[in-house]
Amino acid sequence: MTDTQEEQAPAGRLMRIQEAAAEVGLTPRSVRYYEELGLLRPAARSEGDYRLYDDTDLERLRFIKGLRDDAGFSLAEIAQLMEDDAARERGHAAFHATTDPSERSRILRDRLVRYDHQIAMLQTKIGRLQAMVDETEAKRAGTAVKIDQLASSER
Amino acid sequence: MTDTQEEQAPAGRLMRIQEAAAEVGLTPRSVRYYEELGLLRPAARSEGDYRLYDDTDLERLRFIKGLRDDAGFSLAEIAQLMEDDAARERGHAAFHATTDPSERSRILRDRLVRYDHQIAMLQTKIGRLQAMVDETEAKRAGTAVKIDQLASSER
């Protein structure tokens, strides 16, 4: 074990926008739009200026799509969560730029904080949804009681 | 106990659109728009055709707002969930229109099914969010491990 193995996914292979978009269930247009909003930057550009995406880009796109579709966050809100993550990218480079352990430690701890922040936002959302479920279950229970009352008055 | 007490909230008092909207944290414009989309119909209209809302309308508006803000459903999706609920309104009238217990029972059972449907949709959403939390926690854990590795190589 010579390295703490940052970069365990060494980019894999690079793909162009259509393939990348299809892979995560988006359109090329959306992917470009997300880039325009600063949600992600493709890993590289080809000689002829084609956008090239790697595995971590796909992961990121999937996460964005999840936040949009599942969590219902606006792209602006996602940008907030990702601004954090953009710092992570810079942190990634910074991690390799230094060999100072205390510096590396600081970078990793920052990353932890950002993950915690994302988790907290998601759980807040889950909490509100759970409250709605509880509320609906309460109404359901009320209706169930009425059915019972009806059944017993029936008898 | 002479009645199974449907209508435990006997409309309370009626309010006009501004008060009603403010009560649930919406604008009058939004409330009218929701009506236009068929999400709700005010309990009554005044002599001069003013919209008048009662307590159940407020409850409904709050639920709609929750689905929109918390769950992130589109108004079209909410309309789907509420089409169910529109039938509930009709069922409410039908409940009072009949005294046939089997008929009343059927109406109440339908209502139960609709609540179950709403609960299921919310829980599906919760499940997806939880998956994202799990995923993020996994990444968090990976970072935590790196921090430990760094700390031990430090020593």
Place this chain on the structure above:
DNA sequence: CCGTACTTTCACGTAAACGGCAAGGTTGCG
């Protein structure tokens, strides 16, 4: 090296979800 498929940027178009204004009617306190 040629054609076809993919890509680039730029720009205009669109559906959803309202905001805001106009022109006129309604409420209700004084």
Place this chain on the structure above:
DNA sequence: CGCAACCTTGCCGTTTACGTGAAAGTACGG
């Protein structure tokens, strides 16, 4: 009954999140 405050129905404007070309460049199998 007078008038300020609220309401009504249009109707056009705006933001978000893309769709849809247009014009031009790039990639690459035959």
